[in-house]
Amino acid sequence: MKKKFIAMVLAGLTLTTALSGCGNSAKSTETQPAEQQTQEAATEEAPAAEASTEDVKEEAPAEADTPAESVGAYNPAEFKVEDVYVAPDQKSTIDIEGCETFTQIVDKLADGQGYANATIGDADVLMVSTGTYEWEPGKNAAIDAEIFIYKDEVPTYLATVSAGGTAYPLAVKDGNLYVGGNHFISKYIIDTGAMVETEEAYVLYDTDGNESYFYKTCNSQFEDYDAETAKTRFEELFAETEGEEVIEFQPVGGAASETDSESASNTDSLPAYEYPGPELFYSVLYKYMVDELSKSYPESQVSIPCPIIIKEDESDKDDIKVYGNFWIFNYDLKGDILENTSGGSYPGCIHLKSTDAGYEVTSMDVCEDGESFDESAKKIFGDNYDAFMKDGEDEKLREETRAQIIANYVAANNLDIKAYQDFGWDPVTLPEENIDSFYSTLD
Structure with a gap:
């Protein structure tokens, strides 16, 4: 689930x-x-x-x-x-x-x-x-x-x-x-x-x-x-x-507030997220997350993925396994701040295969919720379960990764965005962009 x-x-x-x-x-x-x-x-x-x-x-x-x-x-x-x-x-x-x-x-x-x-x-x-x-x-x-x-x-x-x-x-x-x-x-x-x-x-x-x-x-x-x-x-x-x-x-209707109107006017100003690194493999992985994981949420101006990758198994080119906690965050732009509107995590394993044209995602296994979570996580992650519980559930690591991915998106698209913000929390100032070396740490 x-x-x-x-x-x-x-x-x-x-x-x-x-x-x-x-x-x-x-x-x-x-x-x-x-x-x-x-x-x-x-x-x-x-x-x-x-x-x-x-x-x-x-x-x-x-x-x-x-x-x-x-x-x-x-x-x-x-x-x-x-x-x-x-x-x-x-x-x-x-x-x-x-x-x-x-x-x-x-x-x-x-x-x-x-x-x-x-x-x-x-x-x-x-x-x-x-x-x-x-x-x-x-x-x-x-x-x-x-x-x-x-x-x-x-x-x-x-x-x-x-x-x-x-x-x-x-x-x-x-x-x-x-x-x-x-x-x-x-x-x-x-x-x-x-x-x-x-x-x-x-x-x-x-x-x-x-x-x-x-x-x-x-x-x-x-x-x-x-x-x-x-x-x-x-x-x-x-x-x-x-x-x-x-x-x-x-659900209720009603006139949109001035802020909502400003947000709507900014809709076309935010480009869709694209993986900014050189690796085709990650480009396919990130695109899958944006296209598939964002489907369950109300429409927003941009969806930005945040994969916390635990392990990659490339021993079988027809079934390359990427284990991790795959987050998707959806945002609307308010001034120079990306305000989070929805999102969630999908811990599990994404399966890809290598083809003559490059890479293709074939399926995704997602851990169940509630009391079945632990049992399903052990089944999906296998020997990688302990690493998942250590890093995949690490909020500090997630937020550092999230901030850097947003900063790189902002830099790649030359956007005037200073921070991101979750509902009820103070804005988080974005770090300096790091497109050249950041993504190499995800393999």
Whole structure:
């Protein structure tokens, strides 16, 4: 299964919410799930899932005996949300001042956004996404949403949630909201006007590919659970989502903003990406990534690949194997900054063959998502699995490679672009171009 991301979560999922803390320790949290974590100082430390955690949890769970009845425990009679509730630090990106109904909020949405009505816990909510995608014929889903509820009969911003990619649409089951990614999953309800994370589990890989599992509930901490329990709950939470209902988002229209109009006017000014190096082999590989991997995303001004190549096996010219984590990023130009609009990673193996005309991609094997990821990765990568877990999942390496490829694209096309930017993050200044020697390091 393809591991796809809508734009804003690429550099790091952000869950900013008025979360109820554990015990009576009130706090407002920004959590990034463990998927994009690395053991090194990851670039901007993306979420605890599909990336790195904002609060990187580097210590493995304590080897402690945990009473079975405490696992997943959530008892509203004992857990008083009002004792720990604090207002969120983040504000809505939508100006809802003066809005008396959810409909009035929807009227303010820009073209391309989406909205949905859902029931989470004891609250009927409005969810507003930055974008939607077709989950199944006739049904659009989303992986991020600002959540609004009524308080004192007035629409009020409550929280923002982001999942780890389009393989993990926002979904509900039995009143619970599930927010997941390749290496993390969180479960939420809304209780007495506050967002409560009832359970969270994630897996973290070190530089050698060794895994550590973490788990907590609203009444416990990560260190309260031994490694075996944490792994079990991680797997059980994913299994629990079977039969969940994917939240259906309605795409909205509306007049494009001035910024959107500026972006549209720049569409023709961005040339398509072409591999700038001299090697025909890589030219074919990069073109395949642009042509094929970008198909699943909304149209953007330019798609730029970012392959993290682990190993090349050219022993069979009819089946040349390139192992790696193959990222595609899609951008729109805003001023002198490339703003990321969507993208995702496709870890696996691309097969090519040598012909009289050059090279041809014949197929691609992609790792599965969720709890099947590790098993499928071991099958596809074989002896290269450890190297993949070390370098293929290394966010710092990915971001360095990504920045250089963009810089080389800018230089090759003589563009006045200074930086790239992921949603919710500061712009990243591009390095100097390095077309002559950079690409030789990818073999």
